[in-house]
Amino acid sequence: xxxxxxxxxxxxxxxxxxxxxxxxxxxxxxxxxxxxxxxxxxxxxxxxxxxxxxxxxxxxxxxxxxxxxxxxxxxxxxxxxxxxxxxxxxxxxxxxxxxxxxxxxxxxxxxxxxxxxxxxxxxxxxxxxxxxxxxxxxxxxxxxxxxxxxxxxxxxxxxxxxxxxxxxxxxxxxxxxxxxxxxxxxxxxxxxxxxxxx
Amino acid sequence: xxxxxxxxxxxxxxxxxxxxxxxxxxxxxxxxxxxxxxxxxxxxxxxxxxxxxxxxxxxxxxxxxxxxxxxxxxxxxxxxxxxxxxxxxxxxxxxxxxxxxxxxxxxxxxxxxxxxxxxxxxxxxxxxxxxxxxxxxxxxxxxxxxxxxxxxxxxxxxxxxxxxxxxxxxxxxxxxxxxxxxxxxxxxxxxxxxxxxxxxxxxxxxxxxxxxxxxxxxxxxxxxxxxxxxxxxxxxxxxxxxxxxxxxxxxxxxxxxxxxxxxxxxxxxxxxxxxxxxxxxxxxxxxxxxxxxxxxxxxxxxxxxxxxxxxxxxxxxxxxxxxxxxxxxxxxxxxxxxxxxxxxxxxxxxxxxxxxxxxxxxxxxxxxxxxxxxxxxxxxxxxxxxxxxxxxxxxxxxxxxxxxxxxxxxxxxxxxxxxxxxxxxxxxxxxxxxxxxxxxxxxxxxxxxxxxxxxxxxxxxxxxxx
Numbered sequence: 001x002x003x004x005x006x007x008x009x010x011x012x013x014x015x016x017x018x019x020x021x022x023x024x025x026x027x028x029x030x031x032x033x034x035x036x037x038x039x040x041x042x043x044x045x046x047x048x049x050x051x052x053x054x055x056x057x058x059x060x061x062x063x064x065x066x067x068x069x070x071x072x073x074x075x076x077x078x079x080x081x082x083x084x085x086x087x088x089x090x091x092x093x094x095x096x097x098x099x100x101x102x103x104x105x106x107x108x109x110x111x112x113x114x115x116x117x118x119x120x121x122x123x124x125x126x127x128x129x130x131x132x133x134x135x136x137x138x139x140x141x142x143x144x145x146x147x148x149x150x151x152x153x154x155x156x157x158x159x160x161x162x163x164x165x166x167x168x169x170x171x172x173x174x175x176x177x178x179x180x181x182x183x184x185x186x187x188x189x190x191x192x193x194x195x196x197x198x
Numbered sequence: 199x200x201x202x203x204x205x206x207x208x209x210x211x212x213x214x215x216x217x218x219x220x221x222x223x224x225x226x227x228x229x230x231x232x233x234x235x236x237x238x239x240x241x242x243x244x245x246x247x248x249x250x251x252x253x254x255x256x257x258x259x260x261x262x263x264x265x266x267x268x269x270x271x272x273x274x275x276x277x278x279x280x281x282x283x284x285x286x287x288x289x290x291x292x293x294x295x296x297x298x299x300x301x302x303x304x305x306x307x308x309x310x311x312x313x314x315x316x317x318x319x320x321x322x323x324x325x326x327x328x329x330x331x332x333x334x335x336x337x338x339x340x341x342x343x344x345x346x347x348x349x350x351x352x353x354x355x356x357x358x359x360x361x362x363x364x365x366x367x368x369x370x371x372x373x374x375x376x377x378x379x380x381x382x383x384x385x386x387x388x389x390x391x392x393x394x395x396x397x398x399x400x401x402x403x404x405x406x407x408x409x410x411x412x413x414x415x416x417x418x419x420x421x422x423x424x425x426x427x428x429x430x431x432x433x434x435x436x437x438x439x440x441x442x443x444x445x446x447x448x449x450x451x452x453x454x455x456x457x458x459x460x461x462x463x464x465x466x467x468x469x470x471x472x473x474x475x476x477x478x479x480x481x482x483x484x485x486x487x488x489x490x491x492x493x494x495x496x497x498x499x500x501x502x503x504x505x506x507x508x509x510x511x512x513x514x515x516x517x518x519x520x521x522x523x524x525x526x527x528x529x530x531x532x533x534x535x536x537x538x539x540x541x542x543x544x545x546x547x548x549x550x551x552x553x554x555x556x557x558x559x560x561x562x563x564x565x566x567x568x569x570x571x572x573x574x575x576x577x578x579x580x581x582x583x584x585x586x587x588x589x590x591x592x593x594x595x596x597x598x599x600x601x602x603x604x605x606x607x608x609x610x611x612x613x614x615x616x617x618x619x620x621x622x623x624x625x626x627x628x629x630x631x632x633x634x635x636x637x638x639x640x641x642x643x644x645x646x647x648x649x650x651x652x653x654x655x656x657x658x659x660x661x662x663x664x
Binding site for chain 1: 361364
């Protein structure tokens with residue numbers, strides 16, 4: 001019962017962090033939301049994987065966020081641009097967040113029938129992050145946002161896939177991919193001095 | 199000693215060493231090409247899982263390497279594929295020095311290649327998607343050097359290739375369910391859809407190939423050409439593994455029809471876009487799109503016919519792309535742009551480059567006497583036996599590719615009357631392009647020369663190969 005309550009709270013937390021990633025412009029907030037998101041991912045993955053393997057996801061996610069953060073800290077701050085567009089876009093983004101939440105609510109019970117035992121909070125959290133990540137990817141071509149979108153979508157997939165596959169090799173390769181995405185993002189940000197600060 | 203250590207870990211370490219410690223273009227090219235050639239030779243002559251006797255000393259190279267509870271397996275049936283992959287990669291590495299990208303391509307190319315070989319070796323084969331994704335991540339710094347602002351093409355490439363992986367992993371899980379309960383239509387549809395989406399992203403199937411022309415417009419044609427060769431080649435082998443593993447996929451007329459439609463769409467769109475381009479770099483991108491379409495079309499045939507055709511395409515594809523990419527890189531380094539307006543009339547200054555470019559494009563179009571002709575002919579013949587409509591659309595694609603090549607030729611020979619023929623290519627560029635062109639003709643005239651390698655390739659697969 002307590003586990004279930006915690007899981008539902010985590011899903012709500014994932015909605016807040018992923019929505020924050022879409023809505024907040026400052027990269028510091030973005031990385032904070034990403035780090036918080038990995039806490040939720042850890043909990044939902046822990047429902048199917050042993051503590052050690054689930055913790056690896058948390059640590060990797062934080063390392064990816066840290067690598068991007070360290071890079072951005074060492075880059076000069078750039079003025080925010082296109083404020084008007086952003087304000088207009090925010091309403092659309094809130095609408096899209098609502099759609100993603102609705103999609104997760106609609107799809108999660110159906111996933112339970114395909115993957116018996118996955119648990120509705122786990123499937124809802126997974127679908128929500130995949131949807132939010134895809135929305136992020138569809139709305140921007142900024143390097144930081146693309147990387148955050150990919151990490152978010154991948155986190156959602158990992159939550160779902162943890163219920164299907166418990167192989168240590170898969171866990172290790174996914175760790176490499178997450179970390180690789182973080183480092184790739186950091187590399188691209190360094191190579192792109194004119195990139196707006198997200 | 200075991201095979202994965204030799205063909206996966208050794209090149210990975212050499213690539214990493216080259217990346218960290220070799221700063222000279224020439225040495226980077228030498229180290230990587232010699233490594234690739236040694237591995238090619240080893241794949242040709244060293245038996246796996248058999249004892250090798252040297253006097254009183256004997257050595258056996260085992261096929262498996264255990265890692266985190268799973269196996270990497272390269273047995274004797276993989277040797278022909280290793281020969282092709284490392285052999286063609288050696289050509290790319292040798293050519294890299296003459297266009298000034300050896301340091302980047304040799305080191306990271308070798309790392310990518312070792313990861314992609316690991317994706318072929320990993321058991322269960324499904325995990326290959328993860329290794330392919332890691333090699334995609336390695337490709338990003340290869341495509342976008344530190345002093346260059348990352349292009350939209352690089353971001354699209356990263357996004358599309360990354361999105362393919364989850365679909366394929368989930369499809370693999372669902373496919374096992376379909377195998378267990380073959381009557382479950384819903385599960386079958388879900389699995390097929392997931393698989394289709396995964397491979398559509400991975401192989402850049404229509405309309406998900408917009409990153410390909412973007413990449414080549416903004417990056418080094420040689421490096422992009424290398425990616426156009428290696429990624430679809432390994433992804434096709436991965437696709438064949440799916441067909442081999444799941445009987446319901448092989449036997450599904452709907453899956454075969456979908457492959458046929460996707461393949462025709464790619465051949466036709468690749469051909470038509472190629473015909474109307476005013477940028478010869480983009481032509482290479484669309485040639486590559488059409489090449490992937492040919493592979494999909496071959497996969498849609500009866501496996502006994504289609505699988506040998508897929509393998510027959512591997513070497514001409516690698517060779518043609520290498521020659522075309524080398525030609526484009528030489529041109530790009532001199533003109534700074536690959537637009538028709540920039541390369542107009544350059545045939546007299548770059549005769550080898552022009553010949554390499556046009557002949558490789560014509561080879562892709564299946565022009566007689568060139569390396570691409572035998573597989574195209576076999577494919578067209580097999581398609582024509584089943585459906586005249588498919589055969590007609592195939593012809594449209596081929597004509598588009600040939601038109602693109604002839605337009606490029608027309609633009610490049612459009613020089614003033616008094617322009618003299620003075621080759622401005624370096625000796626190494628002439629030697630490599632000349633050798634490549636000769637190889638295109640040899641493979642076109644004597645395709646049976648490859649049969650000792652190609653005949654054994656299907657043995658990699660349990661069902662498709664027998």
